[in-house]
Amino acid sequence: MHAPVELADVAADVLARVRDRGPRVHCITNTVAQQYTANMLLAAGAIPSMTIAREEIVTFMAEADALLVNLGTFDAERRGAIEVALGAVDAARMPWVLDPVFIEASPGRAQFARDLLARGPSVVRLNPSEFAPLFGGDPAADAAMRVAKACGTVVALTGGTDLVTDGARRAAVANGHSLMGLVTAMGCASSALVCAALAVESDAWLAASSALAALGVAGEVAAQTARGPGSFAAAVIDAVHSLDRATLRARARVS
Amino acid sequence: MHAPVELADVAADVLARVRDRGPRVHCITNTVAQQYTANMLLAAGAIPSMTIAREEIVTFMAEADALLVNLGTFDAERRGAIEVALGAVDAARMPWVLDPVFIEASPGRAQFARDLLARGPSVVRLNPSEFAPLFGGDPAADAAMRVAKACGTVVALTGGTDLVTDGARRAAVANGHSLMGLVTAMGCASSALVCAALAVESDAWLAASSALAALGVAGEVAAQTARGPGSFAAAVIDAVHSLDRATLRARARVS
Amino acid sequence: MHAPVELADVAADVLARVRDRGPRVHCITNTVAQQYTANMLLAAGAIPSMTIAREEIVTFMAEADALLVNLGTFDAERRGAIEVALGAVDAARMPWVLDPVFIEASPGRAQFARDLLARGPSVVRLNPSEFAPLFGGDPAADAAMRVAKACGTVVALTGGTDLVTDGARRAAVANGHSLMGLVTAMGCASSALVCAALAVESDAWLAASSALAALGVAGEVAAQTARGPGSFAAAVIDAVHSLDRATLRARARVS
Numbered sequence: 001m002h003a004p005v006e007l008a009d010v011a012a013d014v015l016a017r018v019r020d021r022g023p024r025v026h027c028i029t030n031t032v033a034q035q036y037t038a039n040m041l042l043a044a045g046a047i048p049s050m051t052i053a054r055e056e057i058v059t060f061m062a063e064a065d066a067l068l069v070n071l072g073t074f075d076a077e078r079r080g081a082i083e084v085a086l087g088a089v090d091a092a093r094m095p096w097v098l099d100p101v102f103i104e105a106s107p108g109r110a111q112f113a114r115d116l117l118a119r120g121p122s123v124v125r126l127n128p129s130e131f132a133p134l135f136g137g138d139p140a141a142d143a144a145m146r147v148a149k150a151c152g153t154v155v156a157l158t159g160g161t162d163l164v165t166d167g168a169r170r171a172a173v174a175n176g177h178s179l180m181g182l183v184t185a186m187g188c189a190s191s192a193l194v195c196a197a198l199a200v201e202s203d204a205w206l207a208a209s210s211a212l213a214a215l216g217v218a219g220e221v222a223a224q225t226a227r228g229p230g231s232f233a234a235a236v237i238d239a240v241h242s243l244d245r246a247t248l249r250a251r252a253r254v255s
Numbered sequence: 256m257h258a259p260v261e262l263a264d265v266a267a268d269v270l271a272r273v274r275d276r277g278p279r280v281h282c283i284t285n286t287v288a289q290q291y292t293a294n295m296l297l298a299a300g301a302i303p304s305m306t307i308a309r310e311e312i313v314t315f316m317a318e319a320d321a322l323l324v325n326l327g328t329f330d331a332e333r334r335g336a337i338e339v340a341l342g343a344v345d346a347a348r349m350p351w352v353l354d355p356v357f358i359e360a361s362p363g364r365a366q367f368a369r370d371l372l373a374r375g376p377s378v379v380r381l382n383p384s385e386f387a388p389l390f391g392g393d394p395a396a397d398a399a400m401r402v403a404k405a406c407g408t409v410v411a412l413t414g415g416t417d418l419v420t421d422g423a424r425r426a427a428v429a430n431g432h433s434l435m436g437l438v439t440a441m442g443c444a445s446s447a448l449v450c451a452a453l454a455v456e457s458d459a460w461l462a463a464s465s466a467l468a469a470l471g472v473a474g475e476v477a478a479q480t481a482r483g484p485g486s487f488a489a490a491v492i493d494a495v496h497s498l499d500r501a502t503l504r505a506r507a508r509v510s
Numbered sequence: 511m512h513a514p515v516e517l518a519d520v521a522a523d524v525l526a527r528v529r530d531r532g533p534r535v536h537c538i539t540n541t542v543a544q545q546y547t548a549n550m551l552l553a554a555g556a557i558p559s560m561t562i563a564r565e566e567i568v569t570f571m572a573e574a575d576a577l578l579v580n581l582g583t584f585d586a587e588r589r590g591a592i593e594v595a596l597g598a599v600d601a602a603r604m605p606w607v608l609d610p611v612f613i614e615a616s617p618g619r620a621q622f623a624r625d626l627l628a629r630g631p632s633v634v635r636l637n638p639s640e641f642a643p644l645f646g647g648d649p650a651a652d653a654a655m656r657v658a659k660a661c662g663t664v665v666a667l668t669g670g671t672d673l674v675t676d677g678a679r680r681a682a683v684a685n686g687h688s689l690m691g692l693v694t695a696m697g698c699a700s701s702a703l704v705c706a707a708l709a710v711e712s713d714a715w716l717a718a719s720s721a722l723a724a725l726g727v728a729g730e731v732a733a734q735t736a737r738g739p740g741s742f743a744a745a746v747i748d749a750v751h752s753l754d755r756a757t758l759r760a761r762a763r764v765s
Binding site: 285286287288290291328329330357360361362363364436437438439440481482483484485486488489 | 541544545548549552553558559560561562563565566569570573587735743744745746747748749750751752
């Protein structure tokens with residue numbers, strides 16, 4: 001397990017590499033989240049692409065460095081796009097993130113998410129309410145470690161404190177701000193940031209922990225000037241853009 | 256008819272209940288408005304859901320407290336989703352709001368809106384230009400009272416001064432700011448706020464009047480710091496989030 | 511070729527006419543860009559409409575003053591909508607703008623863009639990376655003049671310095687700010703502004719140059735107060751809304 005200072009430095013390194021390399025992150029995501037997700041990726045230094053047209057996915061994936069599969073809009077077109085995109089992921093051994101949005105509200109979506117889990121995502125980023133329909137059981141740290149190990153994936157369970165585990169290692173990221181829960185697509189955007197980190201860091205556990213620590217710290221910085229959730233949404237983008245090593249070292253609370 | 260101070264207090268009560276109970280508002284709305292609508296609901300204390308996948312609507316509606324039907328995107332998928340959602344509304348006797356966006360520009364959309372009107376929405380929230388294609392006649396106060404009575408619905412006709420009537424009672428809400436007309440989806444978001452109010456206030460006329468007064472006051476507060484329509488859009492979200500009884504009492508202009 | 515001061519005044523005139531007449535700009539654009547594009551048009555004084563439902567396009571186009579065709583979302587529904595909309599454009603001799611988003615990533619999209627080019631857009635607004643797949647060759651000024659002349663269109667090639675040419679005349683607009691590249695849909699919104707300008711200025715070269723100069727100046731004004739790309743996105747909208755002749759004269763750098 002990494003000490004706080006160490007992960008802060010890893011996060012700063014990961015962020016520096018994203019800014020330097022500008023990885024392309026292809027996002028199959030919901031219409032509510034597209035704009036905020038794209039702006040989050042751009043602020044971090046990555047390049048978003050978002051097409052879901054089945055006939056185009058292959059050529060877009062050929063230039064992509066990571067894939068985000070977000071189930072927030074669950075239509076036939078996106079399901080088809082996901083299938084094609086995952087074929088490209090398998091062929092290129094590309095990292096990908098599964099974000100099983102709102103599966104607790106829809107048995108069909110939950111079944112689809114379980115099928116995707118079997119395809120081996122690098123990271124599953126989810127909320128506590130999405131844990132049981134995907135993995136079974138309660139969203140406790142021990143259960144998360146067990147399913148991460150069993151599924152061979154990194155589980156990033158976000159909330160008041162984010163838990164990131166690959167089954168062997170475990171990080172608790174205690175950053176963030178309550179206003180983050182009042183901005184639609186903040187969770188979706190955090191999954192996209194994890195994608196950008198995976199594009200430049202092959203250790204998926206470090207990548208996910210770094211991205212979530214960075215976003216949590218950015219949320220705290222943003223809350224210092226925001227007047228409410230509207231200005232906060234923009235301030236988080238600003239804070240991600242200007243986030244530096246000193247701020248990460250001073251603020252990251254990882255154990 | 257309520258005096259200004261009374262409606263200000265009712266609005267404060269309604270807002271307090273929304274914040275306390277966190278009602279789920281299911282929104283079948285257009286892609287342009289989804290993000291702003293979701294953020295408006297979150298700022299008010301409600302929980303948005305937005306799926307339009309036909310096979311999922313029933314399970315999402317099972318957890319919803321109110322439904323928004325917005326015609327701003329008018330495609331086969333949404334029309335199918337609306338049909339299924341209204342079945343759930345009928346079964347659960349759930350309040351719902353019809354927002355007949357841009358029906359003046361499309362006869363097919365206008366016909367669809369008239370068919371929906373026959374299904375008995377709790378509230379119709381519309382602009383003056385949408386009045387004639389939906390109800391026939393000019394958007395005057397007397398005509399609005401007549402059609403509200405005839406249709407058994409609350410008509411919320413928004414503009415410089417908002418008119419809210421159930422056929423017997425009538426409120427004129429003279430709040431708001433001209434910048435509200437320069438933010439896309441502001442009307443759509445106001446309909447979503449009416450939905451959130453309906454989820455906690457069974458008197459649809461009070462619910463609609465409260466939501467529109469609250470949003471109008473929030474717009475005035477936002478205009479005090481905004482530098483233009485871009486910063487204003489975020490400032491309205493901020494102002495809804497922090498709106499309190501004292502501000503409502505001081506600013507609500509309802510007759 | 512116009513001197514800087516002249517184009518600043520033309521741009522101020524065009525902007526004044528947009529504010530005065532409030533042209534309706536129909537946008538067939540991608541879901542990521544819809545909200546920002548609509549807010550940009552509203553800030554400039556134009557009225558956006560965005561339906562892509564095939565059965566509605568004709569009635570929406572009947573009230574439109576200009577059409578934007580943006581290929582950022584490339585699905586069957588939009589392709590059908592574009593076909594119908596261009597029929598209305600031909601019948602009404604309406605100006606229209608082609609924005610061939612991301613065609614370098616998709617041969618099918620590039621072919622579709624070339625087919626649209628043959629339909630005679632008033633202006634093609636594109637990035638350097640989109641030049642080769644659409645026109646062939648490198649995105650140099652001479653090549654742009656040649657293809658503009660051959661295709662009978664205005665080519666507006668945007669980047670660090672924007673190049674606008676109708677084959678005979680050429681403007682280099684050296685305004686803008688690097689943060690503009692970090693806001694998703696900024697290019698899409700610039701194409702929409704060109705559309706609004708075309709609705710009130712029949713010289714397509716002047717219209718495109720004016721719109722791009724205005725947006726570039728607005729970007730510079732916005733950068734003075736923005737704290738990063740999040741607040742910048744809103745500040746650009748604010749700056750477009752309040753842009754005046756004096757600022758255009760002081761800042762426009764056109765040669």
